Amino acid sequence: MTLPRGFKATAEREATRIRHEMGVSEGDPVNILSVAEHVQAIVVGADRLVAIERLEELERLQAYAFSAATFDVKGKSYIVTNPLRSRGRLASDVAHEIAHLLLQHDLTEIREIEGVPFRTCRPDEEEQATVFGGTLLLPRPLLLNAARRGLGPEQIAVAYGVTTEMARFRYTTTGVAKQVLRRPR
């Protein structure tokens, strides 16, 4: 799957723009729930809609079948999250859903979970939302700050409340490690 030309650069600019709007500097972390609030999305744990036992049952039947989903109710965007996820995973999931909203993806397919309809996207849009969401969580200036302080992906994950997988993905694809090695302080 290939991203549209210039997509990564646009994602970085958008991450910076949102931080500025929120009064946060581009190299600083943001609480992804505050970003959701900023874009006027309401984050709701799925346990508010269905019993936690049923979510646990679904998880047993098919692990990670349900991470998060966005839907509209009377013109408001609701991001429904899975309360069984770790803090880091939750951050990735919410960031991914915010990305769908900001990218104005046309959510076409409908899936039902426990009788609740959720909309999902095309595979290319899924990839875009993941890349964009990762950029919102860990924009390049933030990673560069961290790398200059000698933090690797594992420490970045702990420091910024994201998964190690996400930290490693961003750390590698942005090339910050190489940049820091080239210009040691």
Ligand SMILES: [Zn+2]
């Ligand atoms: Zn998605």
